[in-house]
Amino acid sequence: MDKPNLIAKLNEAIALELAALIQYNQYAQVLLGPERIVWEEFFAGNADESFGHVKKFGAKVVSLGGKPCVEPSEVVQTNDLTEMLENSLNLERNAVRVYTEALEFCGNNVAYRNMLEDHIEVENDDVEEIEKFLNKIEAVGTARITSSKSA
Numbered sequence: 489m490d491k492p493n494l495i496a497k498l499n500e501a502i503a504l505e506l507a508a509l510i511q512y513n514q515y516a517q518v519l520l521g522p523e524r525i526v527w528e529e530f531f532a533g534n535a536d537e538s539f540g541h542v543k544k545f546g547a548k549v550v551s552l553g554g555k556p557c558v559e560p561s562e563v564v565q566t567n568d569l570t571e572m573l574e575n576s577l578n579l580e581r582n583a584v585r586v587y588t589e590a591l592e593f594c595g596n597n598v599a600y601r602n603m604l605e606d607h608i609e610v611e612n613d614d615v616e617e618i619e620k621f622l623n624k625i626e627a628v629g630t631a632r633i634t635s636s637k638s639a
């Protein structure tokens with residue numbers, strides 16, 4: 489296990505989670521109009537989830553002998569729902585990338601590898617859900633739905 493690099497990488501993840509917490513919370517607050525009925529809860533829920541991740545990995549950074557990051561990465565503000573979702577997708581994709589990079593520094597420490605692998609699945613689920621919201625799922629080969637008439 490490469491502790492210095494793992495601490496640095498987890499702090500990179502915490503910076504993203506802090507940005508996600510602030511950004512999702514801001515979106516939940518500023519979104520107005522009929523869309524608010526559906527999306528306020530989504531953004532507020534994701535803000536809570538991100539705060540949970542800030543606490544989870546901050547605790548791990550301390551256990552590893554480091555100091556948890558307190559500086560968020562870039563927060564992107566908007567009042568437009570589609571832009572909110574695009575910005576959210578960027579954040580979640582970055583989270584998957586950084587947690588995946590963190591895996592490299594776990595060596596053969598099974599507990600940390602397992603924790604990160606489970607966590608990457610959680611972040612990846614968020615990515616896939618937002619891709620569905622934005623209709624960004626690409627049909628692959630025979631997975632394309634065709635009507636029986638055209639078959």
Ligand SMILES: [Fe+2]
Binds near residue numbers: 538541
């Ligand atoms: Fe997260």
